[in-house]
Amino acid sequence: MNPSTNLNKNKEHISDMFNDIAPSYDRLNHLLSFHIDKSWRKKLVASVKQCNPTRVLDVATGTGDVAFKILQQHKCSISAIDISAKMLEVAKRKATEADVNESIEFIEAEAAQLPFADESFDCITVAFGVRNFEDLEKGLTEMKRVLKPGGKLLILEFSKPKPPFSYLYALYSYTILPLAGLMFAKNAKAYVYLQRSAAIFPNREAMLDILSKCDYKKAKYTSLTFGMVCLYESFKEKP
Ligand SMILES: C[S@@+](CC[C@H](N)C(=O)[O-])C[C@H]1O[C@@H](n2cnc3c(N)ncnc32)[C@H](O)[C@@H]1O
Numbered sequence: 001m002n003p004s005t006n007l008n009k010n011k012e013h014i015s016d017m018f019n020d021i022a023p024s025y026d027r028l029n030h031l032l033s034f035h036i037d038k039s040w041r042k043k044l045v046a047s048v049k050q051c052n053p054t055r056v057l058d059v060a061t062g063t064g065d066v067a068f069k070i071l072q073q074h075k076c077s078i079s080a081i082d083i084s085a086k087m088l089e090v091a092k093r094k095a096t097e098a099d100v101n102e103s104i105e106f107i108e109a110e111a112a113q114l115p116f117a118d119e120s121f122d123c124i125t126v127a128f129g130v131r132n133f134e135d136l137e138k139g140l141t142e143m144k145r146v147l148k149p150g151g152k153l154l155i156l157e158f159s160k161p162k163p164p165f166s167y168l169y170a171l172y173s174y175t176i177l178p179l180a181g182l183m184f185a186k187n188a189k190a191y192v193y194l195q196r197s198a199a200i201f202p203n204r205e206a207m208l209d210i211l212s213k214c215d216y217k218k219a220k221y222t223s224l225t226f227g228m229v230c231l232y233e234s235f236k237e238k239p
Helices: 011-032 036-050 065-073 085-097 136-146 165-185 188-200 204-213
Strands: 055-059 077-082 104-108 121-127 147-158 216-224 229-236
Touching: 011 036, 011 085, 011 165, 011 188, 036 065, 036 121, 036 147, 036 216, 036 229, 055 065, 055 136, 065 077, 065 085, 065 121, 077 085, 085 104, 121 136, 136 147, 136 204, 147 204, 165 188, 204 216, 204 229
Parallel strands: 055 077, 055 121, 077 104, 121 147
Antiparallel strands: 147 229, 216 229
């Protein structure tokens, strides 16, 4: 438990929470974001394509949407990891339906302890995953270990929207979000957690500082949808 925030980011707690909402995750995700989440992932995937990767790691893959989008647009192999067995179950089912099993492997694993050799991947993606890490810097450092020199790290994460949109967003996230979570996923707590974890997550410049501290180079961000989400891009230095 983080004493300054009272937010429990213990691995077992987080995986239990995502196991619980896995069956309704995709539907609710699109519904609650008015389908704008698709455009955020599209931005991420466009940036993946720019570095023309052969091997990609999708961390906190959840139900696999980022991984599938990458495979639709770019020929490569993907390793997709997550701590939630139930989210991975949904992702595996979708991989079979999309007939992409040959290009993707799913592994139950944690970001801070990746089951891969050093310098294995050209590109690593994490969409809406890093704010759940128990130890953000540990996760970022471990991802750098498995990234090839010159490889790219792409992070999509919630950030604090700018006024006047911030007032509307606050109203939405404190009221509609938990209510919809209760109605559709029968789990208001998970959607209160979503709001709180997003609210305390390092914002824009602070996140760039953390990436630099973890020795990522050329870190920058692009604000999306009035600053509600940021796409962070950074690289592992070449020797
Ligand atoms: C909000 S979902 C995002 C899923 C997917 N990337 C997407 O864009 O929809 C967050 C995911 O992160 C996973 N997760 C949380 N902490 C993790 C960790 N330390 N290591 C790996 N996965 C983690 C959760 O199990 C969950 O599936």
